[in-house]
Amino acid sequence: MLRAQVSNASKLQYLEALAQWRLAARVRREVAAFLRGLALLVPTNLLAIFDENELEVECAPSRLLGRRFAPRANMWCTVTGQLLVCGTGEVCVADWRAHALVAGSGRAWERLLGWFWAALANFSGEERARLLQFTTGCSQLPPGGFQELNPRFQITAAPTFGALPTAHTCFNQLCLPDYDSYEQLVHALLWAINEGGEGFGMI
Template sequence: ARGRGFDVDDLAKHTEYSGGYTAQSRTVAIFWRVVRGLSAEQKSKLLMFVTGCPRPPLLGFAHLQPHAFRLHKVSTESAGGIMSAMLTRAGLKTDIARLPTASTCFNQLKLPNYKTEAQMRSKLMSALDAAGDGFHLS
């Protein structure tokens, strides 16, 4: 798939879901529509953001190590206590105000429950742009 980035269907097939998301969740369907519309460069940025590597595993996403790619639902309600108060003060009390974050050690994208494709695309692109090139090991 040179020039087109990675095989989105292969990634979707080998993705796990947590925090309340399932493969049938509306937000998950919106996520995959947005990812299918990304350029090859944007897809590489997404992989770098979530996994720490800009390329898929040589033998496909079934071989992603050390964990499968995971979409995890995050919400402000799950923050609780001091974190919830901080989010409210920062104006981020609504899920759609937050950007996606990632835990590269777990190949996990923490994805707020965006309701529209436009929200998803905007927030995902903002997160990828803010992340830049990530970090590099020498």
């Protein structure tokens, strides 16, 4: 075993080596055995498309006959790419706002944007999901949230007044007309996402 004295200059290298030992090298045999068992259930080439955030391994006591499980632990494992298939159901307004592209200018537009974000903050989770679906065609986000949405979510000033918002799902774009009040904006948004969710706009 190699022994070396740790100095102030080498402390980061030491910590990295220690973490590598504790998290990987020390359990190398156990991880290799786990991977061999997992490969019996799921082909390795299918697992390769998932990263650590997208892969979910759920283990529970085996109650089903005919399902493969580890005899010692009497456990069976379900491996899914749930996040990749379903995305994330949580729609965070702060994340939405941080990664939105905004096209518009002027004092009236700034006021309208303030109303829009306030409306989103007051929407229920279901209403946010409906607005997301209205704008992007999908009610859930990809793993990683709005920063992984491609193309990025866009809010554009529509050259109309008092009309319903429109969306271009191919571009993840919401076109927002001007309104007299916050209440009118909320009414128009809710009307659009609840009654017009199946439609789409053409440029």
